[in-house]
Amino acid sequence: AQSVTQLDSQVPVFEEAPVELRCNYSSSVSVYLFWYVQYPNQGLQLLLKYLSGSTLVKGINGFEAEFNKSQTSFHLRKPSVHISDTAEYFCAVSYPAAGNKLTFGGGTRVLVKP
């Protein structure tokens, strides 16, 4: 069965500092990978996705992620965070034959401090 692990449940970070959120998945077949952000009392918004091709993916709001097939990882980074980046971040996978059924990691809460 597929699974997604987000290694950090909470990440406190100071404003303008870099942040990395770690995501590992388990799969023996090719997957599609996504990062979503959820602001308080909101739905989920797609930050970026990896389908194929270049392993470095750039998304919205200055975020980027790197796909590493050998390590089955898809870590999310931002070089300089803002207060407004305070939110819950979810890594998710789907499989080509699984009907766009997203499996989410447990989430990482990012708290940006001034």
Place this chain on the structure above:
Amino acid sequence: DTEVTQTPKHLVMGMTNKKSLKCEQHMGHRAMYWYKQKAKKPPELMFVYSYEKLSINESVPSRFSPECPNSSLLNLHLHALQPEDSALYLCASSQTTGGFTEAFFGQGTRLTVV
């Protein structure tokens, strides 16, 4: 228009009530989804509709009854719910159920069962 609109935003209902959640999108998407999200947890898939037909039911109790009247609308009918059903209910849509297509999420309906 890249919005998925959910109504109502908040709902309080008794265990003997019948209520419905509504979801609407005008992006021409042919796949629509219901997710349930408990506090501090990731979303969990409940149902998937593809071309207005139910394609996935994740063993959801029959007190939750989905309906897709047309390609733009998705309803979730609620009856005889339990307090543990209190959660954020998220609707999403995507172009198709191909795993590579981005899912757009609504803001959710926060349901409280008393």
